[in-house]
């Protein structure tokens with residue numbers, strides 16, 4: 001299937017490693033011109049080099065910018081640099097790291113505010129600053145626009161030790177659904193993707209922190225996560241990225257307002 005992405009402009013946030021980098025890789029392989037961002041110049045530089053080393057990817061078609069998505073000014077600047085390099089923006093993928101684990105008494109006021117800034121406001125501000133450029137891409141001849149927000153299965157099925165994530169992701173869902181309604185007439189689709197347990201640095205961080213909290217071995221914790229999915233295994237970054245690339249594509253033109261779990265069947269609800 002030709003996803004029709006060749007020559008399109010994609011911006012992927014939180015993309016020096018993990019799910020964001022895997023998505024950027026998939027989009028670059030589909031022929032997108034991609035801007036990736038993260039907080040760390042060395043890490044985003046290394047990610048850009050990895051993407052540029054892909055056989056079919058031209059050097060000029062990937063750039064990295066340093067941007068902490070909790071800093072609105074940095075977002076404004078990063079989006080401007082992306083548009084300067086690649087023109088109207090067809091695809092925006094919002095992403096960042098995940099918040100710490102804990103129970104309700106473990107978190108201070110500033111902890112809650114930091115999580116909301118990272119996972120909810122970061123998403124909102126990325127969209128706000130990209131929106132004029134997404135509208136421009138959608139309005140062009142043969143144009144299209146896609147917003148994809150990387151969230152978590154905790155948006156549909158809260159996870160016991162992930163209070164901060166559970167709360168922030170619920171807000172992302174409210175924002176995404178509202179936005180999908182407003183942008184529908186422009187042809188810009190808006191969807192969230194909900195990773196289940198997927199092999200990245202973040203997953204290792206989660207299992208280490210549960211190990212410290214409970215004394216269970218990391219292997220036992222991860223086996224429990226795998227057993228909780230219908231497919232009985234942890235997912236891979238490339239499985240996640242393939243689904244996101246489809247949603248980003250021209251072929252996904254009648255899908256909007258959805259929250260797509262990419263979780264091997266970990267969520268147990270009917271819908």
Ligand SMILES: NC(=O)c1ccc[n+]([C@@H]2O[C@H](COP(=O)([O-])OP(=O)(O)OC[C@H]3O[C@@H](n4cnc5c(N)ncnc54)[C@H](OP(=O)(O)O)[C@@H]3O)[C@@H](O)[C@H]2O)c1
Pocket residue numbers: 013014015016017018019020021037038039040043044067068069070095096097098099118150151152153165194195196197198199200201202203
């Ligand atoms: N992996 C899973 O199993 C899983 C499951 C459910 C939900 N999720 C969620 O999916 C998202 C991505 O997960 P992941 O596993 O890929 O995480 P990861 O391996 O920790 O990668 C996070 C990426 O985001 C960047 N980042 C972190 N904070 C940032 C900030 N403030 N501004 C800009 N970039 C930032 C990091 O780069 P720098 O350090 O270079 O800034 C890194 O590139 C997270 O929100 C996570 O909670 C993951």
